[in-house]
Amino acid sequence: MTADAWIDLLLAIVGGAVRVGTPFLFVSLGECLTEKSGRINLGLEGVLVFSAMAGFGGAYLSGSVWLGVLLAGCSGAALALLHGLLCSLPRVSDIATGIALMLLGAGLAFYLGKPLIQPQAPQIPSLGLGAWSSSPGVQSALAINALFPLGVVLAGALAWGLANTRWGLVVRMVGDSSDAARALGHSVNGVRIAATTAGGFIAGLGGASLSLYYPGSWNEGLSSGQGLIAVALVIFARWHPWRCLGAALLFGGAGAVGPALQSVGISGGTYLFNAMPYVLTLLILVATCSPQRSIKGAPMELGMNR
């Protein structure tokens, strides 16, 4: 490969890191909030697909892309609310509920999204960070999703809010010691439901970035496991919102390798390259977790450590 091709490849990966990483970012931030309150929401995979469909449908039917984004967030919140309510019942396992919501979210999305497969909806604008360059390749690689800066701001807000506000303290207390929270009069279930719903809203924004940004369309193969990777990301990021941002970019880059190679002309083994995010996630989980000690920074009530 020539030097030009290498540079093109690198640019494609960098641009792809942001493009593919935006849904990872939002879903992992939403899951981070949920897990900080002591609940694990595996159903975010279903939330991602469902909110992508809802956002696309909303933008298509209303003609306004931001209305679509809002609808995506609200639909994500609704599905996550169902998860929160179900988990607050006694003897219901978080993990099983997450699996159920994965299937329900995907089923509802495919069912309601049937009429949305063909049409085109208004798109999220892209910020041309590559305008300084004269090469179209650099320009297109550095054109980022307008929701990405919002995600960065959200990461900062979450990090600051969890550490410095009263609500952040309540959420963290419920996640670290539900006994202490109860002793202080906070409703553990109530806080968890609220955190799960808010996390679902944030994840819903990630769904909007999937279907409403170039090449924006709704189809049934839109997400395959990205929500799940984002849940694993949170563990890797040790439940820090800023680290979630870094991890999302890293995994976005891994996910962009396959399409980037294709754009340079290498097409053999595309499925294997596209499987890189899953392999990377698995390797990172193996490296991060340990059976003896609990992971540093894990909310105590999370119950993921055996």
Added chain:
Amino acid sequence: MSAGPKGWHASAEAVLLPLGALAAALLAFGLFVWFGGVSPTEAWALLFKGAFGDAFAWQNTLQRAAPLMLTALAVALPAQAGVTVIGGEGALVLGALGCAALPYLWPGLAGTPGSVAVLAAGALLGGLWVALAGALRQWRGVNETISSLLLSYIAIALFKHFVEGPMRDPASLNKPSTRPLAESLRIGAIAPDSLLGDVHWGLVIGAVLCVLAGLWLSFTASGFALRVVGGNARTARLVGLPSDALVVLACALGGACAGLAGGLEVAAVHTAANASVMAGLGYTGILVSFVARHNPWAIPPVALLFGGFAAAGSLLQRRLGLPDASVLVLQGFAFVAILGSEALRGRLFLLRLPTLAPPRLAAVAGKPV
């Protein structure tokens, strides 16, 4: 005076709660299609007709129930060991790949021993894959639900790579597929000229494995050891049971069942490995196992029910114009309802209507009133 829980309460609950949950799911589905402008009663009638209405429907249902029994075992067996593994789809897909791949490596395969060999290849691959998730849990503490699902996606990628790449049959142009299995290797119908029609031996294999699993768990020492590990891991370690080995064994056996399902899909249904194999059978199997409360004895009837729903899906599509995802929606509702019904376990018979007994007053100044 409230009656305490009676002996028969638990058994009655075990039947009433799932039935109630399924009824609630059907109700929710009816409401859902009603909002879409379709009559619920028509939908329910078609569901029943498409599943159990006539001999053809029964054939369809039985065909679809066969792999579900096996993929449900892939969740139930690890669950009995206390492990929530949902990688059945990946194991099934790898099993299909293995089954189709063996003739490439060993062209001389033929007849019944050949059939056994290809199915065993599928089961082996599937078993290894899910055992990996179990091993990661025991030795690295990785959450098995996440790892098994990740492995599932990786397996699907491997499947697509091999089927469309090195193992592709040059004659399959429109739809990438492996070379079809030789005639003598294929698994045939149980009784082709009877009412059973095209239903293949996979149904018998599935039912037999469920029974064997039930016998193993209920009546053998190793099965009991597995259930102890699942019931209370700490006690199991205190008593000296080899928990790690038992968990990995359960995962391997479960994965082997799912791999066998994949092998059967190739050997009995599609005769080659291609995208038709990825029909969400692994995911439906998760639901079947949860509805059956991970009890192998209950899996065959539940698999029959969900096979029926899947069979009715095409009828719903043709007669009412509902998207084929309507079955997925029904399954989603059923899963949510089943999980919600767990909250009532132990309490169903304690729900009483308020009585008109006189209020019991609290003691006043230390003296009972």
